[in-house]
Amino acid sequence: MIGRREFLRNSLLAGVGAIIAKKFKPLWPSEVAFAKSSKQVSRPVLISTWRQGIAANEMGFKVLSEGGTALDAVELGVRTAEDDPKVMSVGYGGLPDECGHVSLDACIMDWNFNAGAVAFVQKCKNPVSVARKVMELTKHVFIVGEGADRFAKLMGFPEVDLLTDEARKRWLEWKRKASPNDNWLSPEENHDTIAMLALDKEGRVAGAVTTSGLAWKIHGRVGDSPIIGAGLYVDGEVGAAGSTGVGEAVIRTCGSFLVVEYMRNGMHPQKAVEETLKRVLKVNKKWIDKDPNFQVAFIAVNLKGEIGAMGLRKGFQYALYKDGKNQFLDAPNLI
Numbered sequence: 120m121i122g123r124r125e126f127l128r129n130s131l132l133a134g135v136g137a138i139i140a141k142k143f144k145p146l147w148p149s150e151v152a153f154a155k156s157s158k159q160v161s162r163p164v165l166i167s168t169w170r171q172g173i174a175a176n177e178m179g180f181k182v183l184s185e186g187g188t189a190l191d192a193v194e195l196g197v198r199t200a201e202d203d204p205k206v207m208s209v210g211y212g213g214l215p216d217e218c219g220h221v222s223l224d225a226c227i228m229d230w231n232f233n234a235g236a237v238a239f240v241q242k243c244k245n246p247v248s249v250a251r252k253v254m255e256l257t258k259h260v261f262i263v264g265e266g267a268d269r270f271a272k273l274m275g276f277p278e279v280d281l282l283t284d285e286a287r288k289r290w291l292e293w294k295r296k297a298s299p300n301d302n303w304l305s306p307e308e309n310h311d312t313i314a315m316l317a318l319d320k321e322g323r324v325a326g327a328v329t330t331s332g333l334a335w336k337i338h339g340r341v342g343d344s345p346i347i348g349a350g351l352y353v354d355g356e357v358g359a360a361g362s363t364g365v366g367e368a369v370i371r372t373c374g375s376f377l378v379v380e381y382m383r384n385g386m387h388p389q390k391a392v393e394e395t396l397k398r399v400l401k402v403n404k405k406w407i408d409k410d411p412n413f414q415v416a417f418i419a420v421n422l423k424g425e426i427g428a429m430g431l432r433k434g435f436q437y438a439l440y441k442d443g444k445n446q447f448l449d450a451p452n453l454i
Contacts, residue, residue, distance in 0.1 A: 162318060162322070167418070168361070168436075169437065172447075176196065176440040178198075178199050179317055188321075209311070209331055211279060212286055213286065215286060216338045216340065218338045219287070220338060221331055222241050224246065226347055228347060229325045229355075230324050236346070237250050237262050242279065250345070252274045313329060316420045318358075328351045333366075349374060360374075368407075369399070372403075374399060378419050387421075387425060393429055396416075399415050400453065436448065
């Protein structure tokens, strides 16, 4: 028969063993990434570019509060801009190309490297949701042009005339004043693409970008916004980054991917954004020097909930939801 002292000793050891087993339970790689971020100040974190980011963040927080994921938050968040005709750089009501046609681009990406994108969409006002369908229901990442419109219709998205009366009026005014070369090298300086990043309470990170591109662009032009690695990049073990501004400059540097790689190597998001803009400046200097309005900006978030935001030039603004507050902030600039 076991003695009282031995019984207590065995019970104590069993209890300690259970605590240790619980405390040091093996984690899968994805769980390790989330565990590393557990020391962050707060979750969730939502960050979006420009003034339209305020409404995007509000919607994103509502989605997260109702049990949605970071992916749901960014999709429905940027749709607030796509649906608002007053936002003339995104979605319905966006300014048209040189021929008077509105074409939309978007992409979306989650923490498991799943991604979807569409470009040159002309009949659907919510390209970000079409991009998510590409990501979740096909083996593809990127669908463009007529094929993207056909896919959107197949997915049940209604066909919409994207050109509003106000956008048409602006286009006609540009046509009246423009020289034959204006739409080639000097489009209107509207770079107010909305990029949105979200980190939810479970440590999952996602991003989305949607735009109508440069006003009066050459028919068929696509910028960085729908390009994974340029306009957006997400890594579930590191964080996410998104861009706004002159898309060609971001494409030349694979900007958002570069921001995330800097963070992977230990940089704070703010420093990662700054270093990436230095690279953008170096690569695009001959174009930047000729144009005082040339703007590129990045936002970033890591799994600790730390953020970064900076513009090449003064004027970039962003919306940040963190610690229960949705703020509209001026970002620092590089030059």
